[in-house]
Amino acid sequence: MIAPMARVRLMGPRDLLTGTLHVIQDAGVLHLTPSTPVASLHPVRLGPREARLLTRLKAMHQDLSTVLEASGVPPPISAPVGGSAASATELARWARTGQRLRRELEQLGATRRRLEDERAELVRFEQFGAAFQRLRSGVATTAVLHSYQLVLRAGDRHAAESLRQGLAAVLGEHFVLETATLDSGETAALLLVPPAEQARVERILVGAGIHELSIPASLGPTDPANVGAALASRRRAVDTELAELESRRAEIRREHGPDLRQAVMAVADQRLELVARQQAVESRLSFVLEGWVPVRLVGAIRDALQHSDLGETVVLEEVAREEWSAEDAPVVLQNPRLFRPFEVITAMMPLPRYGSIDPTPFVAVFFPMFFGLILGDVGYGLVLAGISALLHWRSRSGSTLRAVARVGGACAAFAIGFGLLFGEFLGDLGRRWFGMPHPLLDREESLLPFLALTVAIGTVHVTLGLVLGIVNAVRGHPRQALGRGLALLMLAGIGVVLLAATRVLPEAFFTPAVIVLLVLFPVLVVIEGIIAPIELLSTISNILSYARIMALGTASVMMAVVANQLVGALGGAVIGVVFGLLFHMVNFALGVFAPTIHGLRLHYVEFFGKFYSPGGMRYAPFTHWRPNHPTAT
Amino acid sequence: MDIVWITFAAALAVGLPALATAWAQSRIGPAVAASLAEKPELSTTAILLLAIPETMAILGFVVAVLIMLRSGG
Numbered sequence: 001m002i003a004p005m006a007r008v009r010l011m012g013p014r015d016l017l018t019g020t021l022h023v024i025q026d027a028g029v030l031h032l033t034p035s036t037p038v039a040s041l042h043p044v045r046l047g048p049r050e051a052r053l054l055t056r057l058k059a060m061h062q063d064l065s066t067v068l069e070a071s072g073v074p075p076p077i078s079a080p081v082g083g084s085a086a087s088a089t090e091l092a093r094w095a096r097t098g099q100r101l102r103r104e105l106e107q108l109g110a111t112r113r114r115l116e117d118e119r120a121e122l123v124r125f126e127q128f129g130a131a132f133q134r135l136r137s138g139v140a141t142t143a144v145l146h147s148y149q150l151v152l153r154a155g156d157r158h159a160a161e162s163l164r165q166g167l168a169a170v171l172g173e174h175f176v177l178e179t180a181t182l183d184s185g186e187t188a189a190l191l192l193v194p195p196a197e198q199a200r201v202e203r204i205l206v207g208a209g210i211h212e213l214s215i216p217a218s219l220g221p222t223d224p225a226n227v228g229a230a231l232a233s234r235r236r237a238v239d240t241e242l243a244e245l246e247s248r249r250a251e252i253r254r255e256h257g258p259d260l261r262q263a264v265m266a267v268a269d270q271r272l273e274l275v276a277r278q279q280a281v282e283s284r285l286s287f288v289l290e291g292w293v294p295v296r297l298v299g300a301i302r303d304a305l306q307h308s309d310l311g312e313t314v315v316l317e318e319v320a321r322e323e324w325s326a327e328d329a330p331v332v333l334q335n336p337r338l339f340r341p342f343e344v345i346t347a348m349m350p351l352p353r354y355g356s357i358d359p360t361p362f363v364a365v366f367f368p369m370f371f372g373l374i375l376g377d378v379g380y381g382l383v384l385a386g387i388s389a390l391l392h393w394r395s396r397s398g399s400t401l402r403a404v405a406r407v408g409g410a411c412a413a414f415a416i417g418f419g420l421l422f423g424e425f426l427g428d429l430g431r432r433w434f435g436m437p438h439p440l441l442d443r444e445e446s447l448l449p450f451l452a453l454t455v456a457i458g459t460v461h462v463t464l465g466l467v468l469g470i471v472n473a474v475r476g477h478p479r480q481a482l483g484r485g486l487a488l489l490m491l492a493g494i495g496v497v498l499l500a501a502t503r504v505l506p507e508a509f510f511t512p513a514v515i516v517l518l519v520l521f522p523v524l525v526v527i528e529g530i531i532a533p534i535e536l537l538s539t540i541s542n543i544l545s546y547a548r549i550m551a552l553g554t555a556s557v558m559m560a561v562v563a564n565q566l567v568g569a570l571g572g573a574v575i576g577v578v579f580g581l582l583f584h585m586v587n588f589a590l591g592v593f594a595p596t597i598h599g600l601r602l603h604y605v606e607f608f609g610k611f612y613s614p615g616g617m618r619y620a621p622f623t624h625w626r627p628n629h630p631t632a633t
Numbered sequence: 634m635d636i637v638w639i640t641f642a643a644a645l646a647v648g649l650p651a652l653a654t655a656w657a658q659s660r661i662g663p664a665v666a667a668s669l670a671e672k673p674e675l676s677t678t679a680i681l682l683l684a685i686p687e688t689m690a691i692l693g694f695v696v697a698v699l700i701m702l703r704s705g706g
Contacts, residue, residue: 348677447698541688548691554698601684604677 002358002616003294003334007324008301009035010289012314017044017280017287020305020314021273021622027304028623030291031330032279041281041288050274056095057271063098064264070105071252076261076626086266094263101252101260112245119238121216124184126231128213131188135178145176145192149213150205154185159210163189166204171197188213268625276622290319292330292619326355331616339364341406349604351616355475357468359608366461366607367599368407372414373454374552374595376443377560379426380588381415388412411595426584427560443557451550458546459495461602462539463488465610472611483528484610486520487536493517494540542606549602552594559587639704643697650693657686 008030010020024030034043046054068075086094132149152159160179167175176192189210193201205211215222222230280289293301302316331351333343335358342364352358375381388408395401423431423438430436441449466488473481493516500510524532563583567576665679 447702451695451698544692545688547695548688551691551694597680597684598687601681601687604681605685 001334001361002352002354002356003296003332005292005329005332005354005619006295006298007033007319007329008291008293008298009317009319010291010305010314011317012287012310014282014285014287016310016314017277017282017289018273019308019310020287020289021276023304023308023310024289024291024301025269025273025276025622025624027301029297029300029621030293031619032276032289032291032622033328034279035281035288035290038281040283041286042283044277044280044282044287046274046278050277054271054274057267057274060091060095060098060267061264061271063102064094064260064267067098067101067105067252067256068260068264070109071101071249071256071260073253073257073260076265086263086270090263091267091270094259094267097256097259098263101256105249105252108245108248112242115238115242115245118216118218119235119242122218122231122235122238125213125216126235127182127184128186128188129228129231131180131182132190132213135180135188135190139176139178139190139192144195146195146198148189148191148193148201148205150189150191150210151213152179152187152189152210154187159208160187160189163204163208163210166208167191167193167201170200170204175201265625272622272625291622293621294332294334294619327353329354329617330619332619333358333360335360335364341403341410342367344400344403344407345600345603348600349608349612350614351618353613353616356472356613356616357611359468359603359612362464362468362607363603364410367603368410368414369457370549370599370602371411371595372416372418373457373549374556374598375411375415375591376418376422376553376557377424377426377591378416378419378430379424380560380591381412381417381419383588384408384415384592385412422557424557424560427557427564429564432564443553444561447550447554450553451547454546454549454553455543457549458543458602458606461546461607462543462610463491465607466491466539469611472613479527483524483532486524486527487532487539490517490520490524490536491539493520539610542609545606546602548598552598556587556591556594559590560584563587635704639700643700646700647690647693647697650689654686654690657689658683661686 010024012020035041065075067073128149128151136147150163152163160177164177167177171193174194174197177189179187179189181187191201215227216231216234219227219230219234279291280287282288298316298318305314305316331354333346333351335343339361342360345363345367346352346358346360372381375384388405388411391401391405391408395405418440419425419430420436421438421440422443423436424443425431425434425436428444431438441453443450466484470481470484470488473484493513496505496509496513497517499505500507500513521533524536528535563580566583567573567580661682665675665682668675669679
């Protein structure tokens, strides 16, 4: 459900505004909203000094965050309750430290990138050098030939062959070309030609865009005979410089880490407070601050004010319900512990509007049910339960992963439950090994009863959606509610007509139901407009869409049966068992993925479409800064 | 001979909607991928858009099953 909210107003002497903001920031439950200006009260405008401070705090926060990230200091989790207000001296010191360290770390970063590039170039040159040495040792060269050490780009497999053909066309057989492919994918090509042909060969190389291997610029002018020694020496120097850079980073971390963490919290908090201050209105003597808080937490703010030194001076009052509109209130989803994990499914859609219906409790019942109907296998359900338990064990309390693990657990429970009802354990193994009965139906054989079951569940689900739509609309849009009610009646009428026509119900129901439909139809068109019949048809197709549960469920059980048949069908028993298990693994992966996607779709399109009213504002209380705080970036 | 035509009809009933679904998803997929590159928060909408055409294949499958069952296949 959506937690009932209260709009509260805090009033007090103007000079206590800062103190009040500190108290409510510590309480961390008030979602501030621009206060309503009245004749004698005007919105708080920051003075030139405060505006400059806000700009400076923003720059400081950027500096400090960059320094934290670049030096590898883990960000603070949250500021300590009780405020972390900093003195002007501390702010000035942090500003200087932040600027200095940011400049230094940016320089260190640039140097490190340059050195790493250089090191990569040296390594590459070294690899080419070794390759050319190997190629030379394999060629019976003579001193009279001129040699080229060529680099052929990676990704062009025919480059060497094209070059060979180009050279052969000009030089005939008077050249030697040996190649070796390196790990990088590039090719080292050693070319030996008569000195008289140098000019022609170089034209061919330029035309083909092939370059000679050049000595890295960082080695400077080097005698080719001493390249190996120069290379090793330079690599050692680069490694030493890189180690020194890392050591300096570690030193910054050690020396400034705790101070930087405190600084970033204090600066961000002070900045948040200045931003929050602008939500208030004030007169020459007093201030008024307004915000939203869940009704159950109004007492928390009152207690916080009582226990602070503001005492009775700052007054808290609840704004009367008639004075505020539901559209302005932020939304907090508040569900029982059992349903709470399913808020992750609702949260994938935009939040529902305040005052509308939170679908989480319905999702918590129907989503795992659809999942279980599709997977419906004790064996797969047990595997899923194991995975969910593992996820639960490895996740932090309150994290999304923990919620996903719990949803997975519920889905596994339903899969096991329906598996027992369908008599399935890894397909038909349960029946073959343990003689498992199928108290509800046999999904391999009873396709039509399974189809009827899924369409019946679809009818219940869509009807529930329509009823919730009526409940949602009845307050603000009575005409829409009436239209939806008529659509629901017509849907029931169509159901009766179909059941009477197929003799599931007595035939006597047929004619009255048709008459009711003929009467209701024009009324529906008058109330809802010409779109109403189309929506009615769309609702019928929504119900039929639940047939996917039967289709996917049948596919899942058939795949499992095929996996079991592989055991006997493929040569030896061991090969059959291996392939059978592999097939079961694939089926399990599909059996988890497909029900999730289709379960979500049935909820978002078929169910939510009947009543869901998106557009709610997220509840974001004014609190202390923490990493990824939306207002601190 | 009848069983050949019945099987063929069932295959068409599921095959043609499956092709239509594939075509629809081949058009939706790139558009959705491009949207997600710019707005990752649209992932729920992306799942919905991709899942919507699957109804055709699923209803085709149901019709194929009905054809097979009604004809005693």
